[in-house]
Amino acid sequence: MVNSVLDPVSQRYSFIGSSLATVVYVFLLAPVAVTIPMAFGPTNALEFPPSTYSLDLFRILFTSDSWLLPIYTSLKVAVFSTAAALFVGVPSAYWISRHEFLGKLFILGTLLSPLVIPTIVSGLGIYFYFSYIGIGGTTLSLVLGHLMVTLPFVMLMIIAGVQKLDRNLEFGAELMGASPIHMFLTVVLPQLVPSLISAAFFAFLLSFDEVIISWFLAGSDTVTLPVKMYNDLSWEVSPVIAAVSALLTALSVLACIVTIGLRKSTGEDVS
Amino acid sequence: MDRSINLRVQSLFMSPAALVAVGIVLPPLCYVLFTSFQGDAGPLSAYIAILESNLFRQTLTTTLVVASLSSVLSLVLGYIVALHLAKQSPNRRTALMFLILLPFWTSILVKCFAFTIILGRYGIINNLLRWASGIDVQLPLVLNRVGLLVGMTNFLVPLVVLPVLASLLAIDSALYRAASVMGAKPARIFWTVTVPLSVPGVVAGLLSVFVMSLGAFVIPALLGGPKDQMLSNLVDFYNREVLDWPKASSISVILLILASIFIVPMALWRRRRI
Numbered sequence: 001m002v003n004s005v006l007d008p009v010s011q012r013y014s015f016i017g018s019s020l021a022t023v024v025y026v027f028l029l030a031p032v033a034v035t036i037p038m039a040f041g042p043t044n045a046l047e048f049p050p051s052t053y054s055l056d057l058f059r060i061l062f063t064s065d066s067w068l069l070p071i072y073t074s075l076k077v078a079v080f081s082t083a084a085a086l087f088v089g090v091p092s093a094y095w096i097s098r099h100e101f102l103g104k105l106f107i108l109g110t111l112l113s114p115l116v117i118p119t120i121v122s123g124l125g126i127y128f129y130f131s132y133i134g135i136g137g138t139t140l141s142l143v144l145g146h147l148m149v150t151l152p153f154v155m156l157m158i159i160a161g162v163q164k165l166d167r168n169l170e171f172g173a174e175l176m177g178a179s180p181i182h183m184f185l186t187v188v189l190p191q192l193v194p195s196l197i198s199a200a201f202f203a204f205l206l207s208f209d210e211v212i213i214s215w216f217l218a219g220s221d222t223v224t225l226p227v228k229m230y231n232d233l234s235w236e237v238s239p240v241i242a243a244v245s246a247l248l249t250a251l252s253v254l255a256c257i258v259t260i261g262l263r264k265s266t267g268e269d270v271s
Numbered sequence: 272m273d274r275s276i277n278l279r280v281q282s283l284f285m286s287p288a289a290l291v292a293v294g295i296v297l298p299p300l301c302y303v304l305f306t307s308f309q310g311d312a313g314p315l316s317a318y319i320a321i322l323e324s325n326l327f328r329q330t331l332t333t334t335l336v337v338a339s340l341s342s343v344l345s346l347v348l349g350y351i352v353a354l355h356l357a358k359q360s361p362n363r364r365t366a367l368m369f370l371i372l373l374p375f376w377t378s379i380l381v382k383c384f385a386f387t388i389i390l391g392r393y394g395i396i397n398n399l400l401r402w403a404s405g406i407d408v409q410l411p412l413v414l415n416r417v418g419l420l421v422g423m424t425n426f427l428v429p430l431v432v433l434p435v436l437a438s439l440l441a442i443d444s445a446l447y448r449a450a451s452v453m454g455a456k457p458a459r460i461f462w463t464v465t466v467p468l469s470v471p472g473v474v475a476g477l478l479s480v481f482v483m484s485l486g487a488f489v490i491p492a493l494l495g496g497p498k499d500q501m502l503s504n505l506v507d508f509y510n511r512e513v514l515d516w517p518k519a520s521s522i523s524v525i526l527l528i529l530a531s532i533f534i535v536p537m538a539l540w541r542r543r544r545i
Contacts, residue, residue: 009456009457010457013457013458013461014358017351017354017355017358018355020351020355021352021354021355021356024348024351024352024428025352025370027348027425027428028370028371028373028374028425028428028429029370029373029374030385030389031374031377031381031382031385031386031389031425032373032374032377032381032385034385034388034389034395035381035384035385035388038388046388048389048394048395048398087287088287088288088291089288091283091284091285091287091288092284092285092287092288094284095281095284095285096285099281101281101285103289106292107285107288107289107292110292110293110296110297111288111291111292111296113296114296116482116530116534116537116538117300117527117530118482118485118486118502118503118523118526118527118530119486119488119503120486120488120502120503120506120507120523120526121300121303121486121506121523121524121526122299122300124299124303124506124510124519124520124523125298125299125300125301125302125303125523126295126299127510128299128302128303128306128520129298129299129302132302147291147295148291148295148296151291180280181280181283184284205376209378209379209380211379211380211488211489212488212489212503215507216510226378226380229380229384230380230489230492230493233380233383233384233387233493234492237384237387241384242384245378245380245381245384245385248377248378248380248381249377249381252373252376252377252378253373255372255376256369256372256373256376259372260365260368260369260372263365
């Protein structure tokens, strides 16, 4: 492919390849592209392209409690579950990647299992479990449920980050007399900052967008934004959804920029 | 003594994680398993009732068909994109990755909303067709199998691109040069070098996408019709509408077993590559 630039046959193939790829890119981005103009449309109709443009939908979104409360709940749950996932995930991911011990595979396997287990199974189970111990429908139950689904991602990202660190620095610090905890806080954590930022960002967005677990755990006064959207989309679609979608899209653009920026600063792969 | 200090430090680093594993992640699975054996007429009655019900059988068939079709479709589309990305210079590739990462990060609810606008009876596609043909076209594109497959494929493509791209980038470019020096045409190079060497990424991508689509819940509920509901939706139906928890749990266990058939080879495949 490198040496055949001038060959007309391979040029034709590469043209076909790029055209097909462009079609797929358009297909992938179409949903994102549609929501932005819709968000500035009229309040009484869902039409594309909108007949009139205004900020009315955003005004409704930011003045009605039926949208503001779910946004507030989602933010609260996302902040607490991200903090919890980092608190639980960072030390354990470090220890798991540096040491062998009894039960390591069991703990790691259990914590990573929500990645592959269909979420509906975890959702139904956690709904039974939390109802049984009497915290069903509370904000705490949502935070713990989201911790379960965000933790595996945090752990994988931190494990990948730790594996790139130079272990000799850690040995050096311990030889010079630093206690393991002191060493972890002053030698390991500062080097992990890029991984910590991307893990925190990932966990926050994952929790903020989480639908299924919240669908089982949300009580009448702890409705999260995705649950509110899911309910709306299942019954009657209100145009305000367009404004919410545009805001969420802005959030995902930010996520992309952070991911790509961190990738450039550390030279690591995005995936 | 050194060992006891080490153990103390270890418990400090590991105990929150162990607590979450034993206190939050495991109990839900145990509850589902336990509840599935709590049917009215004996421990296995919920399973028997479910396996004998036509609704379950239809839903199981739909789940398998939709999961297979959408995995294959997303593999084809994802492969096209991965090939295109693999041929770009590293800088251009980073820029183009944005086009994959943005849909990857986009909320599934935003996508479902957008597809109801694009595919609806008076949606963008039907409007375009009406304008182009001059006839009152009202193709049913959403709340049926078509809408479901479009939504699922759109959701899965970014997940296929990443592993396939990784294995395409791992191919030594000397192989391409050797093949073309030896006189192989581009098509032959594609089928005898590119495709075989990308198999690890294809298998990894296909398995993970298939497992993920077995558990699809939001997309069938919002873009599929009543006949396109999948096993997750059936679990929700028995839990929320019928209030029959043993049946909801037994469907969950069956779904989990079905997913495990593919999770286990996926885990082994990953381990072999590491």
